[in-house]
Amino acid sequence: MSRDIVSDYMMTEKRIHAVLTAATAILHLSDSPRLDAEILLSHLLSVRRSHLFAWPDTILTSQQYTQFQTLITRRAQNEPIAYLIGHKEFWSLRLQVTENTLVPRPDTELLVEQSLARLPLEQQTTVIDLGTGSGAIALAIAYERPLCHVLATDKSGAALSVAQKNAHQLGLSVDFLCSDWYSHLDDQKATLIVSNPPYIAKNDPHLKQLQYEPLEALVSGQDGLTDIRYLIAHASAHLRPQGFLLLEHADEQAESVQALFQQYAYTAIHTYQDLAGLDRVTVGQL
């Protein structure tokens, strides 16, 4: 939706309740139009959402009104809320996100849950998060398992610097390494390697809906399995005996991912479902 259409649509009325009603109508294609409008307005005004209900008759300044129109225009063009406000909650941790990082998804918390289930609280061990992006998985594990040495890698230096800032902001100890998958790990070994790698096929029509997120965080060859195949094939050099590899994938990839784990002689192979009952995480042990 263009900026002009949004301007026409949003009334000249600048009271909070009126701009929220107008913005909600503009965002009707979103899953949560009213919530989106409230989050964007509370972010712009630096107030809690409850403030909007408490003071519905507050009149926005012209500058605030124009800035809100800009945010609503961008949201109407499908830009993720997290990029518009600059952060996203993951595992109850507030993470900064930029256009260089994937927006962490609630689905990925399943990967964290299954990792934690294999990391006893008192165990001092090494965990590697490959393709850390904003640092979501590594930071959640470091938060829950303070005795673990957590190493987070990414091929994108820009993503790593966001992840580093997040670690600093949260006061969590994680080491970061710029590496094309295992290439710079040298002889480092872990008890558990976890990754939410790119897994969308190059020609997948859904990619259009993800236009704002970095392509290299999403796409993995013709069938979406290029990176997963590589990670499974080469983990053995960096896993301690009986170490685990945990991977997120699309639900329709579960069978192929299981077959790859079998091909490379992993044991205790198991696929876990998300809250919607979809096959999203597969684990294998070496």
Ligand SMILES: C[S@@+](CC[C@H](N)C(=O)[O-])C[C@H]1O[C@@H](n2cnc3c(N)ncnc32)[C@H](O)[C@@H]1O
């Ligand atoms: C799907 S995103 C996951 C980001 C984050 N772990 C999360 O769950 O929100 C995949 C990440 O893998 C990184 N990546 C892609 N190819 C890579 C490679 N060859 N080596 C290392 N990281 C890679 C991307 O930069 C991106 O940050």
